[in-house]
Every structure is written in structure tokens, then in C-alpha cells.
Amino acid sequence: MDGLSIGQVAERTGLSVHALRFYEREGLLADAVRRESNGRRVYTEDDVDWLNMCIKFRSSGMPLDTIRKYTELVRQGAGNEADRLALLKSHQDHVRAQIEELNECLNVITWKVDIYQQHVDAGTADGLWVTPSTQTASEAS
Amino acid sequence: MDGLSIGQVAERTGLSVHALRFYEREGLLADAVRRESNGRRVYTEDDVDWLNMCIKFRSSGMPLDTIRKYTELVRQGAGNEADRLALLKSHQDHVRAQIEELNECLNVITWKVDIYQQHVDAGTADGLWVTPSTQTASEAS
DNA sequence: GCTTGACCTAGAGAGCGGTCTAGCTCCTAG
């Protein structure tokens, strides 16, 4: 058995069958999906690999539009590797920036968690925690 | 001068005035914003601090709904610190998971970037790169 | 007095990324 049904691909990729059809309509598949005589989609392992790449792109915040552009470059075939590289590098920068930003957020959140943790550990009856009307910025947030 | 106009707060936080009003309507502000006699909003430095927190929450993927819940806990005043802590910890986990996922994506992307970089560095005339119809998964993606 | 610009409210609209429905065809098992 050489081809996969849409249901099988959904199972393997974690995408819903809806999403798979949606991605296809949106032009995110490198090769046109073959069809059986009855019109049903037949996916190859390469399609699954490609989809898994797309999922990585998506989950790192690449918009569908950019994935589509990349897909088109690949579809055009050899000769535009520099363009593909530029697109990938740009996304790479983007992902690095996201990680950086998340780390900053994590620091702030961790700082707050620690404050609350200390407070909760110390018990709530010590009166250290003021009422809203007299809260300072750091206590209020 | 003790109060800030909405425009000044927009400038300091990077949020648009639209977004500031929107956040207020959505109940994301810990304290009700004071108004001048003419109805204009007057923000305090604490409001700005709070908003900067919200921005950290948002940019790390906390939905407005969750920020609202946190805000409500803070508004209720002392006594629910354990709840706030739980919320913050849950988000902390979420952020860590996001960072992890992004790092995985970054690995994949970096792997592809390296492949393309080598190819582009080697020049495009060497025929190593096949046409779409014969691409394998790793070459195609 | 008039203009300009910042501000106000309520509510519509927009972009993204799906998700779901309606109404249909097919195939297979009982």
C-alpha cells in the first residue's frame, strides 16, 4: 500500500482532515495531491514529510501566506535556492527573536511567581499584603 | 503633573490608544481609570506598570480572558494569592513549553538553512539539485 | 470665531487560522 488516505494523514500529522483540505486549498502543498478514480485524495510519505515541515513553520509563527510563498518557490524547481534561503533565514531570525521575547516574559513571570510563592509559603495571616487601595505597583501586579 | 493622558500612555507602552480603550473595556485594568471632569482618562504610573505586565502576559500568549481572570483576582484583594499563584504557574509552564517548541522548530529550520547555505555557497550550476518531480522528501522541503 | 488636534463612545470591520455544516458520493460489512 503506497498511498495514504486523508484520515491516515490526519492521524499521522495531528492535523484535522478539515485542516488538511484547507491547507491544500490554500496552496500549501508542494505537489498536487493525487486522487483516486473516485476523487479521494491519496497522499504519499513525502506529502506527510512536507506537512510536518509546514507544521514546524506554523507552530513557529510563520503565516500561511509565507508558507505559501515558500511552497511556490519549491514548486518552481531549481534556480531559486537563494530566495528560499533568504526566506528561511528571515524566519530563523524571527524564531530567535520570539524565543528571546519569551525568555524575557518568562523572567518577569518567574519573578512574580517567586514573590507569590514566598507569600503563600509564609502563610496568609501575616498582614504583609496590603489592600488594593494602598497597593504599590509591584505589589499590585 | 501626576496623571498621564491616553496618548502619553500609548507612547510609553507601545499600545495604541484604541488598544488602551479596548483593554479597559475588556476589564484588563486592575484599578478603574480615573477621569478628568471632561471625561478624559487620567492614568497613573501604576497603570502603566500594570499595562506593561499585561503586555508581557499577552506577548507570551496569555489570552485576554485569562488576563481578565487574573485582574479580577487582584481586584478582589488579599486572600486569593494561592489562586493567583496557580494561574501564574500555569502560564509559566505554558511559556516554557512554547520556548521548548520554538527551539525544536529552530533546530529544524536551522538544519534546512544549513543545507541551502551549502548549496548556495557551492554555486547553483553543479546539478546537485534535482527537479521537483524527482525530489526526495529532504530535497523537496 | 475658527481651526486643529487630542479625546470621547458605540459599534462595525478586518485578518488570521482554522472549524464546521449541508448535501452529496462511495465502499464495505452484515
Place this chain on the structure above:
DNA sequence: CTAGGAGCTAGACCGCTCTCTAGGTCAAGC
């Protein structure tokens, strides 16, 4: 023969997060 389940298409709808518009107020400067 029939029921169930998977698939098909086109297109409506959704949740989220803004963003903008319409229609107005208000204060300061020329």
C-alpha cells in the same frame, strides 16, 4: 439491501485581538 463510515465540495461561521469609523466634545492658539 441497507446502514455506517469515510470521503468529497462549497461556503458559512468562529474566536481572538485588535483597528477603524462615525459622529461628537473640548481646549488652546491664531
